[in-house]
Amino acid sequence: MARLADDAHPSPLRMIGRLGVEAWLPVALFVAWWVASDSSQSLYFPSLQTIVEAFGRTWLPAGITEHVLPSLGNLAAGFAIASALGVGLGLVLGLVRRLGAALSPILEFMRAVPAVALLPLGLLLLGIGSSMKIALIAYAAFWPILLTTVDGVRGIDATVQDVARSYRVPLRLRLTSVVLPGAAPQIMTGMRTSLSIGITVIVFSEMAGSTEGIGYAILQAQRGFRIAEMWAGMLALGIIGYLLNIAFRGLEHRVLRWNRAMHHTMLAARS
Amino acid sequence: MAESATTPAVAARRPAEPPDTAGERHSALLSVQRLTKSYPVPEGRRTVVEDLDLDVRPGEIVTIVGPSGAGKTTLLRCIAGLLPASSGQVVIGGRPVTGPPEQLAVVFQDYSRSLMPWLSVRHNVELPLRGKNVPRDERRRRVTDALADVGLGHTAEQHPWQLSGGMQQRVAIARALAYRPQAMLMDEPFASVDAQTRADLEDLVLDLRQRLDITILLVTHDIDEAVYLGDTVVVLGGRPTRVRERLTVPLGRDRDQATTKALPEFVRLRTHILTGIREGAS
Numbered sequence: 001m002a003r004l005a006d007d008a009h010p011s012p013l014r015m016i017g018r019l020g021v022e023a024w025l026p027v028a029l030f031v032a033w034w035v036a037s038d039s040s041q042s043l044y045f046p047s048l049q050t051i052v053e054a055f056g057r058t059w060l061p062a063g064i065t066e067h068v069l070p071s072l073g074n075l076a077a078g079f080a081i082a083s084a085l086g087v088g089l090g091l092v093l094g095l096v097r098r099l100g101a102a103l104s105p106i107l108e109f110m111r112a113v114p115a116v117a118l119l120p121l122g123l124l125l126l127g128i129g130s131s132m133k134i135a136l137i138a139y140a141a142f143w144p145i146l147l148t149t150v151d152g153v154r155g156i157d158a159t160v161q162d163v164a165r166s167y168r169v170p171l172r173l174r175l176t177s178v179v180l181p182g183a184a185p186q187i188m189t190g191m192r193t194s195l196s197i198g199i200t201v202i203v204f205s206e207m208a209g210s211t212e213g214i215g216y217a218i219l220q221a222q223r224g225f226r227i228a229e230m231w232a233g234m235l236a237l238g239i240i241g242y243l244l245n246i247a248f249r250g251l252e253h254r255v256l257r258w259n260r261a262m263h264h265t266m267l268a269a270r271s
Numbered sequence: 272m273a274e275s276a277t278t279p280a281v282a283a284r285r286p287a288e289p290p291d292t293a294g295e296r297h298s299a300l301l302s303v304q305r306l307t308k309s310y311p312v313p314e315g316r317r318t319v320v321e322d323l324d325l326d327v328r329p330g331e332i333v334t335i336v337g338p339s340g341a342g343k344t345t346l347l348r349c350i351a352g353l354l355p356a357s358s359g360q361v362v363i364g365g366r367p368v369t370g371p372p373e374q375l376a377v378v379f380q381d382y383s384r385s386l387m388p389w390l391s392v393r394h395n396v397e398l399p400l401r402g403k404n405v406p407r408d409e410r411r412r413r414v415t416d417a418l419a420d421v422g423l424g425h426t427a428e429q430h431p432w433q434l435s436g437g438m439q440q441r442v443a444i445a446r447a448l449a450y451r452p453q454a455m456l457m458d459e460p461f462a463s464v465d466a467q468t469r470a471d472l473e474d475l476v477l478d479l480r481q482r483l484d485i486t487i488l489l490v491t492h493d494i495d496e497a498v499y500l501g502d503t504v505v506v507l508g509g510r511p512t513r514v515r516e517r518l519t520v521p522l523g524r525d526r527d528q529a530t531t532k533a534l535p536e537f538v539r540l541r542t543h544i545l546t547g548i549r550e551g552a553s
Binding site: 168182 | 351352353371373375376377379381384385387388389390394398399401402403430432433446450
């Protein structure tokens with residue numbers, strides 16, 4: 001019981017401890033890479049020291065405004081559109097089962113078309129600007145959110161639905177207080193999947209047609225034979241992806257606080 | 272428990288209430304008229320409930336008892352407007368039921384699933400009132416009163432899963448009370464709690480009726496519970512289910528777990544119902 005309570009509200013000391021558990025392997029790998037590559041003469045695999053120097057030169061701080069912010073801006077816009085549409089349509093399809101069944105073949109087909117296959121069309125229609133990238137990200141990130149929302153809505157307990165009906169809870173309140181929170185654990189899972197898909201798509205679209213962004217910077221470095229900078233770009237991408245994931249976990253933690261606490265309580269009751 | 276203090280320890284042995292005036296349709300708050308419910312099955316249609324008549328008058332507790340699988344829950348869902356009747360009708364306040372009526376509040380059997388785990392106790396009780404557009408201050412007052420009525424004034428900010436099963440069912444009852452219905456429907460409300468909690472909750476229901484004069488239609492498979500709580504006991508039986516018998520319980524309003532259940536009249540009624548159900552089963 002005490003242990004579980006600690007998990008919900010960790011003490012600072014415990015948090016440092018947990019950070020240590022998570023951090024030791026990356027730190028060890030970094031050191032190993034540094035040592036092993038220290039005397040590297042290879043053109044394609046420069047020493048980590050060179051990469052870190054290139055990282056400081058290209059990404060701090062100029063690269064952040066020039067490349068990172070445009071990438072993140074497009075990602076945020078595409079992800080927001082995907083979330084709004086995915087959750088919105090998912091609610092409708094989850095609640096109106098007949099419509100869900102009718103649309104399911106079309107949706108399954110569209111889902112099977114990978115977003116990268118739409119890139120030529122996107123370039124043709126929208127050019128190489130932001131709107132093409134936002135559209136591609138929105139398309140790719142839309143599907144996981146849609147499907148998990150539908151699942152989440154359909155998975156809401158029948159008794160809860162009966163309660164909402166018998167107490168005549170009107171539709172809007174039912175959506176905000178019953179359906180959305182009930183489906184939230186699944187929706188968050190879909191959003192997390194979509195976030196990593198979105199990162200992939202943004203880099204890809206920047207490599208294929210762009211004048212800015214992290215993907216563009218990596219490709220330009222490679223074409224200019226600035227191999228250390230190319231590696232630095234990949235490193236930057238890894239760091240950004242990791243930070244975004246942490247940020248999303250924070251959001252999830254807030255939204256699903258009741259869910260976590262409930263599972264803790266139930267586990268504690270069983271043990 | 273909290274309510275045992277307000278329940279008289281010694282039940283006064285008053286004579287029975289004025290005799291049942293069954294058949295007086297116009298005085299009924301809730302009236303089930305020739306209700307039939309059937310489902311499509313591969314072999315055609317299966318009739319679960321047939322030609323069922325039932326009246327509940329204001330201030331009365333009517334208990335419906337019958338063997339498991341007798342379609343008690345189906346009947347209650349039809350009355351609650353959650354299931355359409357195949358024929359016949361349910362009338363509340365003079366109007367036939369076509370969907371969930373605003374005069375009714377339902378307490379479901381499975382308390383652990385009928386409360387929303389993402390809402391605090393207060394917000395669970397408040398949710399139906401927000402739907403009814405009850406003003407904010409009034410909502411707060413009603414929620415506080417209802418929680419106090421079920422002896423849970425201190426738990427408003429907790430979440431349902433932090434409470435015991437019996438307390439969760441009290442929250443569900445508070446939600447029904449705060450809704451201020453004309454009648455409360457209870458579907459085997461105490462079937463999944465332990466014996467002591469069950470006795471406490473039964474006394475809570477009697478106590479609420481004494482203090483708030485609420486009307487209750489309660490479904491149970493427990494014959495003791497049906498007699499202990501009911502002013503009228505409706506015994507179901509047969510396949511499809513019909514009303515087998517309608518009994519007036521002459522035990523007055525002040526009842527007590529120990530003494531009432533030892534009264535000859537209580538024992539006689541219980542034995543009578545049990546015998547009837549056994550005969551029906553064989």
